[in-house]
Amino acid sequence: MTVAERPAWVDETLFPFESRFIDIDGNRIHYVDEGAGPVLLFLHGNPTWSFDYRNIIDELRRDFRCIAVDYPGFGLSSAGPGYRYRPAEHTRVVGAFVEALALRAVTLVAHDWGGPIGLATVQQHPEVFDRLVLTNTWAWPVGEPAVQIMSHVMGGPIGRLLIRQFNLFVNPMIPIGHRLNKPTSAEMAHYQMALDTPARREASAVFPREITASRAFLADVESGLPALAALPALIIWGDGDFAFGDKELRRWERALADHRTVIVDGAGHFVPSDAPEQFAAAIRDWHAAGGIVAYDAELAARVREFFADGPPVLEKAMFGGLAFLVAGRIAVAASSRGGLLVRVGAARAEQLVRTTAAEPMAMGERVMRGWVHVDGDHLRAGPALAEWIDIGIASAANA
Structure with a gap:
């Protein structure tokens, strides 16, 4: 599927937003831009797209400007020739995107791979961002043997073949990663159709390998975290995640000095779509409380x-x-x-x-x-x- 416009399979009821497209560095980038007010920039993980944030955007667009972007090869975005779907490339695209839209005073909302990609963008464009919302993500090289083995297996020839041929990251992982609100067949179709051919699934197949292959990229993001420690941060954490747990949560709490943590009891890995009401309420309450700035x-x-x-x-x-x-x-x-x-x-x-x-x-x-x-x-x-x-x-x- 090469996307040039919104395809017919996108349900207007499930995704009731205008689809917008912009060309960035030879890639056709899809995004939604809804509402007015303080800017929230939503970045997704693997194998999702802006659809994952649909209910949150629908709830918050009355009070916020909600922008959600799909990386090249994900959702309704298309990659240009030679694009390799690596996190450093996605970071460059997101950076060019925020500059193209002339965004300022942005709150980053990042899940899964959106964490390192988004935080690298913040580090490279500090004048753009002033707040962080992080949910079940990380931003450092991973040293656990089990994760490294998974990266090598799923990112190797056999794992990539399974992902490309059987949509392995969508068909089992999306349902497993939802524990409070299991996706309906219509919702699953929106994840499946976004990666509907082996060629389209290449973007999803690359990410497992990059957990270890992009170690230098992740180390750079980690080294830049102290410069972001003072940014007001909201940590929304699903405690039923198969990928990220208490260890990662505590590390975020140590790294971010001005943070509030909201635990979503029982939520799985895909917190934005597993618990959208709690997610939206957490952002609204935190943002309202943070609006009071007192100083000499x-x-x-x-x-x-x-x-x-x-x-x-x-x-x-x-x-x-x-x-x-x-x-x-x-x-x-x-x-x-x-x-x-x-x-x-x-x-x-x-x-x-x-x-x-x-x-x-x-x-x-x-x-x-x-x-x-x-x-x-x-x-x-x-x-x-x-x-x-x-x-x-x-x-x-x-x-």
Whole structure:
């Protein structure tokens, strides 16, 4: 199936959205763009497509702009000649997509392979994204022997043949991955028809191999996670998943300082379609609560004045306050606690806490290594504020 327009098998009742298409780097990319408001960008995993988010989009489009994109070779998107369906390629396509649509202030919503692909996109386009929603995913090289064996078997000649000839990732895995709401035959048909020939299933067949073959890509995403740690994050976790469990959940909670976790009891791997009502409600509640940003506006204005004659800066709502990013990394932030959060680097933090008015920076009960908090009373003098901003700029440049 080479898709140039929406095919007749797409049910208007099950997928009640306008299908849009855009050409990116020789690929014909399908996406939906529904509603108005804060932007949510939905990225799918294997072997699904934007159809997996249909009920969430239908619920949230009254209050949000909901954009869901299909990677080349998935859903209603077509790959151009020479496309190899690797996660690094998908990342480049998603990056070009957000730039083509001139998206800003985006919340990434990512499941399964959408996690590493989406987070790599965030790392490469930090000016675009300001929040994260992650569900049953990962973003690091996998070392467990069982997973490596699965990758080599399912990503090898026999596994790829089974996927290509028998649609192995759709026919058994989709039902197994739904524990609360088993897909109907009509819903299953939308996953099956999207990968209706052996050639179309190549995209799905590549992903198992890439769990190990894309180790360098995953290592790069992992190394960039500290730069994203301060982004407000919502973790929606199905605790009945066959692929990701408590170990991965705890790792996300350690990695993301400003996070809220919502456990969906009994939900399987495909949480967005297995528990869409809970998923949509979690996003709505979290986004509403995060809309309250409190910080010292006068201090923020003084920081902004400093940067008027300094390096280019990007402002983002983070830490419940206002962060100032230089070259894509936070240098300082006007804190919701009052005062200033300053990036100082792990090597200097302890010394600065001992010898200055700075205190360790904490998010909840967790101390953030490489950061300090400076009370506003110690920043009244212009030179003191400038010194701390200079430290933050230098530390961001070396991060």
